[in-house]
Amino acid sequence: MDMFNDPNLWLPWVFAALMGLSILIYVILDGFDLGVGLLMPLSDDDEKDRLVASIGPFWDANETWLVLAIGLLLVAFPVAHGVILTALYLPVAVMLIGLILRGVSFEFRAKAPIGQKPYWNGAFFTGSLMASMAQGFMLGMYVMGLTWTLPHVAFALLTAVFLTVGYSCIGAAWLIAKTEGALQIKAVGWAKGGLWGLLLGIAAISLATPFISPRIFEKWFGFPQLLYLAPFPVLSAALLGFLWWKLRRMPMVDDRHAWTPFAAIMALFALSFGGMAYSFYPYVVPDKLTIYEAASAPESLMIILIGTLFVLPTILAYTALSYIIFRGKATELRYD
Amino acid sequence: MDTLLLSRIQFGANISFHILFPTITIALGWVLLFFKLRFNATGDKKWMEAYLFWVKVFALSFAMGVVSGITMSFQFGTNWPGFMERVGNIAGPLLAYEVLTAFFLEAVFLGIMLFGASRVPNWLHTTATFLVAFGTTMSAFWILVLNSWMHTPAGYEIRDGIAFATDWVAIIFNPSMPYRLAHMLLASGLTVAFLIAGISALRMIWGDRQESVKSALRVGIILAAGLIPIQIFAGDMHGLNTLEHQPQKVAAMEGNWDTQSNVPLLLFALPDEEARENRFEIGIPNGASLILKHKADGVVPGLNDFVAEDGTPEHPPVAPVFWSFRIMVGTGMAMLALAWTGAYFLRRRGAGFMPKPMLFAFAAMAFSGWIATLAGWYTTEIGRQPWLVQGVLTTKEAVAAVPAPIVMATLVAYLVVYVALILAYMGTITYLAWKASKGEPLSTRQYPRSGEAEVIAVPGE
Ligand code: HDD
Ligand code: HEM
Ligand code: HEM
Numbered sequence: 001m002d003m004f005n006d007p008n009l010w011l012p013w014v015f016a017a018l019m020g021l022s023i024l025i026y027v028i029l030d031g032f033d034l035g036v037g038l039l040m041p042l043s044d045d046d047e048k049d050r051l052v053a054s055i056g057p058f059w060d061a062n063e064t065w066l067v068l069a070i071g072l073l074l075v076a077f078p079v080a081h082g083v084i085l086t087a088l089y090l091p092v093a094v095m096l097i098g099l100i101l102r103g104v105s106f107e108f109r110a111k112a113p114i115g116q117k118p119y120w121n122g123a124f125f126t127g128s129l130m131a132s133m134a135q136g137f138m139l140g141m142y143v144m145g146l147t148w149t150l151p152h153v154a155f156a157l158l159t160a161v162f163l164t165v166g167y168s169c170i171g172a173a174w175l176i177a178k179t180e181g182a183l184q185i186k187a188v189g190w191a192k193g194g195l196w197g198l199l200l201g202i203a204a205i206s207l208a209t210p211f212i213s214p215r216i217f218e219k220w221f222g223f224p225q226l227l228y229l230a231p232f233p234v235l236s237a238a239l240l241g242f243l244w245w246k247l248r249r250m251p252m253v254d255d256r257h258a259w260t261p262f263a264a265i266m267a268l269f270a271l272s273f274g275g276m277a278y279s280f281y282p283y284v285v286p287d288k289l290t291i292y293e294a295a296s297a298p299e300s301l302m303i304i305l306i307g308t309l310f311v312l313p314t315i316l317a318y319t320a321l322s323y324i325i326f327r328g329k330a331t332e333l334r335y336d
Numbered sequence: 337m338d339t340l341l342l343s344r345i346q347f348g349a350n351i352s353f354h355i356l357f358p359t360i361t362i363a364l365g366w367v368l369l370f371f372k373l374r375f376n377a378t379g380d381k382k383w384m385e386a387y388l389f390w391v392k393v394f395a396l397s398f399a400m401g402v403v404s405g406i407t408m409s410f411q412f413g414t415n416w417p418g419f420m421e422r423v424g425n426i427a428g429p430l431l432a433y434e435v436l437t438a439f440f441l442e443a444v445f446l447g448i449m450l451f452g453a454s455r456v457p458n459w460l461h462t463t464a465t466f467l468v469a470f471g472t473t474m475s476a477f478w479i480l481v482l483n484s485w486m487h488t489p490a491g492y493e494i495r496d497g498i499a500f501a502t503d504w505v506a507i508i509f510n511p512s513m514p515y516r517l518a519h520m521l522l523a524s525g526l527t528v529a530f531l532i533a534g535i536s537a538l539r540m541i542w543g544d545r546q547e548s549v550k551s552a553l554r555v556g557i558i559l560a561a562g563l564i565p566i567q568i569f570a571g572d573m574h575g576l577n578t579l580e581h582q583p584q585k586v587a588a589m590e591g592n593w594d595t596q597s598n599v600p601l602l603l604f605a606l607p608d609e610e611a612r613e614n615r616f617e618i619g620i621p622n623g624a625s626l627i628l629k630h631k632a633d634g635v636v637p638g639l640n641d642f643v644a645e646d647g648t649p650e651h652p653p654v655a656p657v658f659w660s661f662r663i664m665v666g667t668g669m670a671m672l673a674l675a676w677t678g679a680y681f682l683r684r685r686g687a688g689f690m691p692k693p694m695l696f697a698f699a700a701m702a703f704s705g706w707i708a709t710l711a712g713w714y715t716t717e718i719g720r721q722p723w724l725v726q727g728v729l730t731t732k733e734a735v736a737a738v739p740a741p742i743v744m745a746t747l748v749a750y751l752v753v754y755v756a757l758i759l760a761y762m763g764t765i766t767y768l769a770w771k772a773s774k775g776e777p778l779s780t781r782q783y784p785r786s787g788e789a790e791v792i793a794v795p796g797e
Contacts, residue, residue: 057447060402064435064443067409071435074413074420075428082417086736089414093746096407097753103403104757107396112764297500300425304432311436318444325448325455 007302012295014305015076016284019069024273026065027135028170028266033059035171037102037128038164039190040121047183048121052106054178057326059106061319063099073284075304077294080284087146091134098130129164136163136201143209143276145286158204165197170269173261176250180329184258188250191261195247198265199240202272206233209279213287216279232275239268340735342743343415346750348717352710353754354408357401359709362476362521363528364394365469367555372465376458385548386555389772390532393765395450400761402443407750415743416724418734423499423725426492426507430482438475442468473521480520484513486725487716488581499728511581515574516716522567523712526671527705529563532556533678534702535769537695544773550687557682557698560675568668572627578719579628582726583637584650585719588657590624594638599624603662607654652721660714667708674701703762 033055040048074081085092101123109120140156141148172190179187210217219225243264251258282290295301368391375383409431412419420427448456448464456464491506492499501507533556539549579586591607591614592599601623605614625634642651674697681690724731 057451060399060446061440061443063402063406064439067406067439068435070409070413071432074409075424075432078420078424078428079417081413081420082736085410085413086417086738089736089738089742090746092410092414093749096410097749099406100403100753100757104396104399104760107399108760108764111392111396111768112760113767296428297425300429300501303429303501303504307429307433307436311440315436315440315444319440322444322447325452 007298008295009292011298011301011305012076012291015072015295015301016281016291018308019072019076020273020277022065022069022072024270026062026069027273028269029058029062029065031167031269032170032174032262033062034102034128034132035167035169035194036174037124037171038132038168039171039175039187040125040128042190043183043186047186050179050183051175052109052124054175056106057322059103061322063103076296076301077284077291078296080289080291080294083285083289084142084146087148088138088141091137091141095131095134095138098127098132098134100127102127102131132164132167133160136160139163139205142286143205144212145288155204155208159201162197162201162204165194166201169194169198170262170265173265177258177262178329180255184251188247192244192247195240195243198268202236202268205272206275209276215287219279229275229278232271232278236268236271239264239271243268339738339740339743340732342740342747343735343738344731346743346747347411347415349747349751349754350404350407350411352713353750353758354401354404355709355713356706356758357397357404358472358476359524359527359705360397360531361394361401362472362524364390364397364531365465365472367528367532367559368394369462369465369469370555372462376462380547382547382551385546386552389548389768390552391450392768393531393535395446396761396764398442398446400757415736415738416734417736418729419724422497422729422734423492426485426499426501427482429501429504430478430485430507434475434478438471438478442471442475445471476520476524477517480517481508481510481513484516485510487516487720488512489725489728494728499725512574512577515570515577518570519567519574519712522563522570523705523709525563526560526567527709529556529560529675530671530698530701530705531703533560533698534700535765537690537698538702538766539769539773540690541692541695541699542770542773544775545688549773553690553698554682554687557675557678557687560671561679564668564672564675568672571665571668576628579637582719584639584642585652585657585716586628587637587639587642588652588654588719589661589715590628590636591654591658592624592636592638593640595635595641596638597625597633597635598622599628599634599636601627602658605658607658609649609654650722652719657715657719660711660718664708664711664715667704667711671701671704671708674698 036051036055040051043051070081073084105120105124105127109117109124112120137156137160140159141152143159144152144155169191172187172194175187176184176191210220220229243261246257246260246264250261280286282292284291284294368387371383371387371390374380375387412427445464445467449461449468452464453461485507488511489499490510491501491503493502494500532552536549536553536556540553575586575589587593590599591602591605593613598621600617600619600621602614602617602619604616604618606616607614622632624636625632628634628636639649639651639654643649678690678694678698681694685691720726722730722732724734
């Protein structure tokens with residue numbers, strides 16, 4: 001095929017795919033730990049410690065996927081990086097301050113004098129909320145083509161709420177898998193409560209996307225494209241149904257299937273993300289800049305790609321190692 | 337204030353906040369590995385106690401470093417889009433390699449290092465400690481390669497106004513990289529040495545006589561005394577390298593206006609850019625010529641060589657560079673004096689019998705590494721102005737067209753958060769030291785539970 005002979009054609013594609021993959025991994029992984037942060041106010045003091053313990057060994061590596069995603073945008077599509085980030089200047093700042101607050105609260109709540117602990121718990125929740133809302137807002141703005149008009153901002157505020165509820169849902173699903181007893185029962189309740197966020201979020205974005213851009217409309221409803229797209233809504237609906245059915249039966253005897261809600265929500269995130277990627281391709285700045293126009297010089301991309309091919313499998317391997325080491329129910333975190 | 341100035345202040349504030357914590361984690365990781373290896377070798381529990389105390393400081397610093405670092409990676413896009421557009425082909429791969437080879441390594445193994453001790457074999461825990469230390473050092477390597485390239489660009493060509501890489505070896509081993517890397521790693525070592533010595537001294541002042549504290553004090557003082565002469569030597573070499581590649585920066589550091597011989601080493605002066613002269617000069621005759629040219633009558637470049645035809649200066653602002661350089665060197669000299677006096681008493685009397693004034697002096701200098709490091713970075717970075725990439729891209733060309741009030745609002749928000757967090761950070765470290773010196777277990781189980789009296793020793797998060 002021609003495409004593979006000309007690095008100008010396939011390199012941007014490969015990098016867009018890598019970037020998409022790391023955004024997806026980020027949304028799932030940091031999604032659950034942001035979500036756990038969002039559930040802090042709903043739990044009592046003792047449970048708060050277990051909530052934090054369930055994500056303690058993971059959160060830092062989870063956030064590194066954000067650094068990788070933004071790094072890939074930066075290195076592979078520098079122009080787009082500038083356009084997107086200057087357009088999203090304010091939500092980015094809100095997100096960053098949120099991430100700062102929650103990241104340090106982890107440590108401070110355990111190390112600062114006891115009297116301060118409630119404040120750091122509060123900062124942990126506030127930070128998680130700021131970060132989730134800002135990410136949802138950016139998602140909405142991106143779908144709306146990154147232009148600041150009143151209706152667009154209103155839409156973005158909606159997606160901010162939906163994504164936040166969605167994160168708390170995957171966070172609760174994580175807790176179902178990582179905790180037991182009364183807390184687990186509570187987590188099942190939280191997960192049920194979060195389902196509507198997922199449902200409305202996916203619905204809102206799916207309804208809005210085609211009507212914002214005639215190009216995407218054509219991509220969705222033209223024939224035979226309609227057939228390629230059909231599995232997305234069908235599978236998503238099936239997964240939501242499954243979740244609803246399953247959560248009503250949880251927790252099960254011997255803690256069976258404790259992982260299924262988390263797995264199902266992961267699949268749901270992946271599907272929604274796949275749908276969005278399908279709609280926006282080949283644009284990196286919606287309807288303005290394609291990945292081919294925005295890409296860096298092939299020499300530079302090649303250098304990164306070679307490194308990535310060696311390093312990414314290693315990263316995945318040791319990430320898996322850490323999930324294996326810290327498998328099982330969350331217990332107290334200790335340094336010795 | 338305009339967007340450019342605000343963006344510069346914002347970037348300066350963000351990176352200054354960020355660098356405080358990497359300077360600690362880079363070297364503290366290796367010190368922890370040392371504690372761990374000593375424990376493995378001797379089985380003496382004082383090394384484990386030292387490890388368990390300092391690993392808490394490490395975890396706290398690491399968290400601060402990570403979250404402020406995430407801010408940094410967004411700053412290029414939000415405030416300096418021109419940077420990536422013009423030199424992205426070079427900066428991009430370097431940043432990507434930092435993420436790929438360093439950040440994931442640190443982040444994943446940090447979890448195992450902090451919480452895995454009871455879950456993995458001892459060798460794996462030691463390896464994880466090593467990998468975290470190695471990761472922080474790798475990350476310093478890559479970011480300093482990029483930063484050095486911005487000062488002394490090499491291995492590239494400009495096509496249509498955009499930089500393209502031609503020689504990656506030349507880019508990575510650009511002329512100032514070895515000097516800057518060595519100077520920064522030593523700076524990190526010194527910061528940690530004084531932090532450890534200072535906090536241990538504080539614990540001794542509070543009456544803590546544990547073996548682990550004495551050993552930590554000894555390690556801190558010996559490390560400081562060993563590194564500081566090397567640092568002064570490395571700094572001198574670094575200055576000579578800068579003289580070759582960025583003479584205008586050295587002229588500003590020396591406060592030297594005219595290219596001439598027999599230039600004095602100024603100890604004090606108030607550089608006046610309007611009048612283009614210094615007021616209230618106090619200097620050592622021929623000092624600067626001797627340091628920079630190793631001859632009393634050596635010719636040192638002056639700032640007046642770097643002025644455009646129409647009179648606009650093409651050199652950095654003089655006073656900030658001049659003064660931050662003096663703060664760094666002054667702190668370095670104070671470190672030399674204290675570390676060596678400390679080492680003397682250590683030999684004569686041992687760590688348990690240090691004179692009180694020495695303990696107070698070390699406690700007062702606990703965070704001195706921060707001051708020298710920040711002052712050093714200000715010298716380097718302000719000294720590069722008006723360039724962002726020396727000779728390739730000016731700072732003005734790179735700035736984003738974000739409305740000034742928005743930059744202002746976010747700047748204020750960042751500053752508020754930063755000030756609060758620095759205070760909390762310093763306060764918490766002192767609090768941990770106080771608790772440890774009172775022999776209280778460093779428990780995290782802080783909500784009293786009914787029917788449970790025993791407290792678990794040293795858990796943490
Ligand atoms: C000399 C060292 C040094 C310097 C000059 C910088 N950093 Fe840094 N950075 C580190 C040394 C470091 C580190 C030691 O590797 C950190 C600190 C704590 C940590 O987790 O890693 C880190 C963390 C860190 C992280 C979080 C990594 C993670 O998720 O684990 C990011 C994204 C950055 N940095 C990015 C930057 C950028 C964009 C910089 C420049 C503008 C920068 N750093 C300057
Ligand atoms: C970590 C220690 C560092 C400190 C304390 C520091 C400090 C500063 C300061 C104070 C300025 C403002 C200079 C001025 O505008 O007058 C500046 C500028 C700048 N530095 Fe650094 N810097 C550091 C490292 C780096 C690194 C590693 C990079 C990039 C790889 C970098 C990139 C920049 C950029 C892009 C600017 C231009 C923006 C500006 O002028 O403010 N810096 N830095
Ligand atoms: C006392 C003798 C010292 C001398 C002669 C010296 C010399 C220098 C010089 C010439 C620079 C500017 C390099 C440039 O042109 O960009 C510099 C930068 C710097 N210095 Fe020092 N220094 C000394 C001590 C210290 C100490 C004690 C520390 C910290 C503990 C320190 C930390 C730094 C840092 C972090 C930088 C910025 C990074 C870099 O460019 O390497 N220095 N130093």
